[in-house]
Amino acid sequence: MNVIRIFCRRNLLRHARQNVLYSHCRLCSDQRQQSDKLLSQIQAKIKFSGPITVADYMNVALTNTEQGYYINKDVFGQKGDFTTSPEISQMFGELVAVWFVNEWMMAGSPDNVKLIELGPGRGTMADDMLRAFSKFPELTKSLSLHLVEISKKLSEMQEEKLSSNPSSMSSDIDSDSTPYYKQCVSKYGPNVYWYRDITDVPAGHTMIVAHEFFDALPIHKFQKTDRGWREVLVDIDPESNNDLRFVLAPTESAASKVILQVDSDDNRDHIEVSAKSGVIIKHLADRIDTNGGCGLVIDYGHNGEKEDTFRAFRNHDLHDVLIEPGSADLTADVDFSYLKKQCNDTVKTFGPVTQSSFLQNLGIAYRLKMLYDKADEKGKKDLLSSFHMLTDSEQMGERFKFLAILNNKCKHSPIGFDPLPVDS
Ligand SMILES: C[S@@+](CC[C@H](N)C(=O)[O-])C[C@H]1O[C@@H](n2cnc3c(N)ncnc32)[C@H](O)[C@@H]1O
Known part of the structure; x- marks a missing residue:
């Protein structure tokens, strides 16, 4: 060989x-x-x-x-191996929530909404989204949150963050009678359920978000x-x-x-293909086709032009992928062109657009000003620094991308996916 x-x-x-x-x-x-x-x-x-x-x-x-x-x-975080956008600022999850509120309204404000997050990490984005949704009582009333999480430790952290009663944490349900392995009531009202597999989430109008999930798949x-x-x-x-x-x-x-x-x-001389991502995105497309709804896939990635992107991170540094398995994060850039191809014509796809473009279109500058005006000196400094980290092209603004998925019956284009005006 x-x-x-x-x-x-x-x-x-x-x-x-x-x-x-x-x-x-x-x-x-x-x-x-x-x-x-x-x-x-x-x-x-x-x-x-x-x-x-x-x-x-x-x-x-x-x-x-x-x-x-x-x-x-x-x-995650300084003591972990990497930091993600939702961990950098609440503005990120809030603006993602605004996108979903708009889509929910465009769909005629349906009942029985299943908000699904794939790979929710510490639960920070779900928490920021539920808080933003709470300004829309009709939506909050018809919503339940469904988290697809494989990690026991992270599912515990998610429950601690989201639960209305974090002092009495639930134990995992060891039963064949429910498709979920854990359940609680969130501090904003909606029920929260945990699954190991997306196919276990029950039917209902679907709003699905995956942030830095597909890059972790084989x-x-x-x-x-x-x-x-x-x-x-x-x-x-x-x-x-x-x-x-x-x-x-x-x-x-x-x-x-x-x-x-x-x-x-x-x-290209080297090609990476995530067949597992293909299976999952196909399932999402079928689900949105059958149940109605929409989705956002947010990740670092390319449109089928990159070759070798497989790498490992430990303590915020590059690490050899074959040394000490299990001690470092293994990741590869997401091939958005492959994901779109797997969706076939079952759904409409938009993008990918850059994170900077999406967040600016959704009004991050306006949200920054609202928070900035109320913050103390240290808060002001942190807000500005996280704003730049999320949107500057040499930081996370260009590398991270947003792909939208809409039900085929939708006649509109989703907000956030238009080119920015030249002078923005
Ligand atoms: C890179 S982290 C991103 C976390 C979070 N979305 C964020 O951006 O902060 C990947 C997440 O996906 C979860 N995960 C990885 N592989 C998974 C799988 N096959 N099924 C379900 N969850 C998975 C991890 O446990 C973790 O929560």
Whole structure:
């Protein structure tokens, strides 16, 4: 098998290696033990049945029920590995809520609204959205919140943030009689339910939001060779002390036959495909088609032009993806063109537009002024700094994008998806 020597640009790799050493020292003994256990499981699987796909590797490293990266810890903020837009400012979740209120009104203010969030993290955006919705009592009355979350630890943090009674936390429901594994009443009134899988959320007018969810889903990696496209796999390096390495499948894999579809004008040598994202977005499209409603997918990503984006983060630094699995976030840029293709014509899609454009169209400057006028000196400084972080092109303004999904019967274009006036 061909060993792939370098995935990333050389300087990025060198940068990553330096940080590996740095991060390596910082794992406490408990974290090291957990990661070693996960590595042993991965090695055992490879020894038993041969090299595994990058998708299998990501899946185990992120969501293994015992040692997976997301399962048992808070990964956000300064003490964690990364920070997300909803954690930076309440303005983010509030403006996303405004978008949904507008769509709900455009749909004729229906009853039985299911607000669904995929991968809600600390529950911060859901909290900001419910607070913003509470200014619209008709909507709040007809709304329930449905959180799709795989992490036990994060589901507990979400309940603590959202519950009307955080001092008495519910225990997980171990029952076949309900599709959800946990339930509470939120401090704003609507009921909240937790699921492990989107397909378990009951029917109803759908408003669905996914922020930095799709980038956490497993990808398959493919490389163009003289003999055609080959899938990139994870193997054990025989020349090392059981370290992992990338290799190329010697023949076409099942995934390269079924998942990889290369257009004739595509000049890329490396392609990443998240088949799991494809299945989930198809389900969302079908759901919006059947139940009515809309959705927003917000993430960093591209329109089918990027090649190698698979990377790891630990302590806010790049980290080697194959070292100490379970101790670092594994992620890949979302291919919005692929998501749109999977929706087929079941729904209408709009965008993706940049975060900066969406937030400015929704009136972030106006919301900033309202909060700024009431804030103390430190609050004013924080507000300005978070405004710039969310919207400046060299920060999160250009890299992050918004894709809207509307039911096919909608005759309007959603707000936030028009080009900005030139002088804005
Ligand atoms: C990068 S975090 C984003 C969190 C939050 N949306 C934010 O922006 O702050 C990814 C979230 O998706 C959850 N997650 C990852 N894989 C998942 C899966 N397969 N099913 C359900 N939730 C998942 C994680 O536990 C976490 O809550």
